[in-house]
Amino acid sequence: MNKDLKIFENSESEVRSYVRSFPTVFTKTKGYKMWNKEGKEYIDFFSGAGALNYGHNDDHMKEKLIEYITNDGITHSLDMASVAKATFLEKFQDVILKPRDLDYKMMFPGPTGTNTVESALKLARKVTGRTDIISFTNGFHGMTIGSLSVTGNSMKRKGAGIPLQNVVTMPYDNYVNDQDSLDYLERFLEDSGSGVAIPAAMILETVQGEGGINAASFEWLKKIEAVCKRWGILLIVDDVQAGIGRTGTFFSFEPAGIKPDIICLSKSLSGYGTPFAMTLVRPDIDKFAPGEHNGTFRGNNHAFVTAAAALDYWKDDTLENNIKIKSQKIIDFLEKMVEKYPEIKGEVRGRGFMVGVASEVDGLSNKIAAKAFELGLIMETSGPNDEVFKLFPALNIDDEGLNKGLDILEESIKSVVKKPVTN
Structure with missing residues (x-):
């Protein structure tokens, strides 16, 4: 074992995971690059599991944050009023909500993705007076009890240690290829003998990240919205990972033309990797009493500062167009890999900069990701059996970085599937 990793091996809990996948000590990051203690450079196609959509240490955000800290700007304020929060609220309205004709109140729960999901579930139950939630196969929504109850992964659910109740799981789009999952869902709602209240x-996630980069069709999403309206059910879109441009638009649901009742945001919302979450709530269901849902770190002003700076990327369509062009390049590359290396037995999944290849070969995706790390590319796997190797480059990666990363990925695939020479 690398001697520099001994402190983690000896002192840190066994629950640690990413250090096992990427066994080195990192010291510096910039843009789409990371460096370890030995000075080895890595191309980052991981982006903090979607928390670094703008890359590492963005100059514009860093400048604003340093200026704020140097001037002794308030750091922690719970939900007291601060200039940093006011600036973010106004800018988010002007840059994101108004141009998209969206009307939401902004609620700040604790600073992580699971916090925004918990707040959404609680609010939905309070507003409707109902208990149950419908979630979907292979969904992932967080690791606290409420969020875990609507998560599909059996290994993660087992970690709860208690029964996870008041949730009904329905098939996601294309979960069963020859069956319309929404016909199945509506039958349960209509049938008084189904046992489903x-x-x-x-x-739902419009693209399931941890669940295997499963992308729902826009038609399916429109039908889900229609079902919810028909039955008076609130629609919650978990955009923690798929949002903030990861799938091509600021909100992942925009191309489907739907308007969720509640939207969960976190990960890249702060822009800089600092903890920050927000729950967008339709004004007429903004029914929590003051303090009924709260969190000590819901006033992370450093995150308000960088999040406001990050919104400058969305003042015009430059970034969105860049994602559109480069995402097609990535998709074309992956389709080529599946065709060129049939040993993968692969299927290209996802959209935008949230894509991957699902392999039918047991353990192959993990081997490809491990080889990529060895060659200087950081990427991870997802899916119930880690069957998908996925690409999450920074949204603003340049052509040089993207090409270099894709070259390393092909070399990794080639190395793993290469058949041994026999005499």
């Missing part, structure tokens, strides 16, 4: 809400 009308739920408070449905919660």
